[in-house]
Structure formats: structure tokens, C-alpha cells
Amino acid sequence: MTLSIEVKQLQLKYGSFTALHDLSFQLEGGKIYGLLGRNGSGKTSLLSILASYREQSKGSVAIGGEAPFENAGIMEQVCFIQESGYMNDTSRVKDVLKLAASCWPNWDADYASRLLKHYELPLKKKVTSLSRGMKSALGVTLGLASRAPITIFDEAYLGMDAPSRYSFYEELLNDYMETPRTFLLSTHLIEEVGTLFEEVLILDQGRLILHEETETLRARGAAITGPIESVDGFVQGLTVLGEQKLGKTKSVTVYGELTDEIRKRAHAEGLELGPVSLQDLFVHLTKKRGDGQ
Incomplete structure (x- = not known):
């Protein structure tokens, strides 16, 4: 039942x-x-x-x-x-x-x-x-x-x-x-x-x-990975939740549903798109003023 x-x-x-x-x-x-x-x-x-x-x-x-x-x-x-x-x-x-x-x-x-x-x-x-x-x-x-x-x-x-x-x-x-x-x-x-x-x-x-x-909630965000300069240019204007660097590679987590056009541009620029964690989305949605970045 x-x-x-x-x-x-x-x-x-x-x-x-x-x-x-x-x-x-x-x-x-x-x-x-x-x-x-x-x-x-x-x-x-x-x-x-x-x-x-x-x-x-x-x-x-x-x-x-x-x-x-x-x-x-x-x-x-x-x-x-x-x-x-x-x-x-x-x-x-x-x-x-x-x-x-x-x-x-x-x-x-x-x-x-x-x-x-x-x-x-x-x-x-x-x-x-x-x-x-x-x-x-x-x-x-x-x-x-x-x-x-x-x-x-x-x-x-x-x-x-x-x-x-x-x-x-x-x-x-x-x-x-x-x-x-x-x-x-x-x-x-x-x-x-x-x-x-x-x-x-x-x-x-x-x-x-x-x-x-x-899955609908997860689709609201993405992890974008690639060369530092390419990633920095690509995420301009997007809401950035966090970022990590390893050598010349950078991964940036963004919030906001990516259109097919944006996804195609990412692939054309050699960038990888991955899923964003549920915890990152939760932290962003419940963030209060004064919280650390």
C-alpha cells in the first residue's frame, strides 16, 4: 500500500x-x-x-x-x-x-x-x-x-x-x-x-x-572543465558556484540551465560539461548574506 x-x-x-x-x-x-x-x-x-x-x-x-x-x-x-x-x-x-x-x-x-x-x-x-x-x-x-x-x-x-x-x-x-x-x-x-x-x-x-x-534540479547546473583561459571566457555572465584549478586546467561549477546553443559552443571550444553536485546546488539556493564564498 x-x-x-x-x-x-x-x-x-x-x-x-x-x-x-x-x-x-x-x-x-x-x-x-x-x-x-x-x-x-x-x-x-x-x-x-x-x-x-x-x-x-x-x-x-x-x-x-x-x-x-x-x-x-x-x-x-x-x-x-x-x-x-x-x-x-x-x-x-x-x-x-x-x-x-x-x-x-x-x-x-x-x-x-x-x-x-x-x-x-x-x-x-x-x-x-x-x-x-x-x-x-x-x-x-x-x-x-x-x-x-x-x-x-x-x-x-x-x-x-x-x-x-x-x-x-x-x-x-x-x-x-x-x-x-x-x-x-x-x-x-x-x-x-x-x-x-x-x-x-x-x-x-x-x-x-x-x-x-x-534530475530536473541537477540540470540547473553544470561543471565546465578545460584550459583556464577558455573556461574563464566561457563562464562570463554565468552564475559561478565554485571553481578548482589543477595545473593549466580549471573546472568551474555554474548555476543556470545551459541552452543547446551554449552546450554546442562549449564542445566547439573543447570544454567538457559534467553534472553538478546536489550539495553545491543546495548551498547556492540557501546561501545567506554574509556567508563565505
């Missing part, structure tokens, strides 16, 4: 502070979405509303056509895993798994057992005694094994070391292919996990500034 998400004019206030400003977007079921934003951009606030942890101040949210807040039928179809605060630290790992099995009707105990062995998680230990990496591994195990139609990871894998994180990305993709559902990942590790995203949403200061297919 896949569930769609529809958000209209969503607003969230904490007292006099507005954390989310009139967000509107639609997410089809059965895709992997990336939610990006700088610290304090409102990512966790948005995700907590989608997971029924809190109610919005204004606007509407519909999951599968129904409002999620205090809706038990929808809440059990959504799994929200955060880096911290998603389980009782005094519980043993085996008790956390029992609780998870009672929360999500699609819980896959065999899958959970396989993940526990993979991450070498001790069933009898209390969560409080686990290392940060093991707590993260437990969190991603709960999220994946929940098999919830909407599974949300809010930086839940930050505590894992690099090999474990990459193992998680591979596991998520394999599970997504075998049992399609909606994954929504909030992350700062854009370079690592960005290849998973089918669509990207970017929040900036509580506002949705972009929601696009990942």
Missing part, C-alpha cells in the same frame, strides 16, 4: 515565532523524497506534523486523504524515526522491538531479526547503554522493519560510521524495490544519500523554496 501526502497553506507557530510559513506541496506515494534545509529551517517541525506528533497552527495536511493528527488509522501507517528521542532509553532492545511490533501493523519481525544481526545489536542491553552508532542502527532497524507505507528518517543515521551508513542506504534501496512505499529522508549528508532521492524539497527559514525531481 502506498499513501499520498497533500499539504496546503501549512503554518506552524511556537508562540510568536512562525516556524513554517504557508507550505503547500503534494507527494505521490511510492517514492523516495529528500527534505533538505539548513539548521533551523523547519524540517523537523514539518516532519513532526506529518507524523502526527503535533498539530499545525493553520492550513491542512492529508495523508491518504485523511487528516493525520489524532487519527489512529493513519498514525499506524506512518513511522517517524529521529536521531534521538524516539524510544525509551531505559528499555531493553528486545522490549523496544515488542513495542514497535504493536505500533505498526505491517511490522516484519523476520526482517528486523536480520537487521539486528547485521548491525550486531544486543537484544538484552538497555538502550541507554548503547553507543550512539548502535542507537542509530536500532533506529534504522525500526524504520525499515516497520514496513510503514510512509517511513520518515529525520537524520536518524547520523551516529553511524561511514560503512554502516552506506550499508543502510543500500538496504533502504533494496527494501524499497522489493516492497514499494514512501520514504522521506531529512539529511545534511547530501553527497552521501542524494543519489537515492527521486524528488527533493528544500526548506529555507520555514518556507518551501523548491520541490522538484532530482
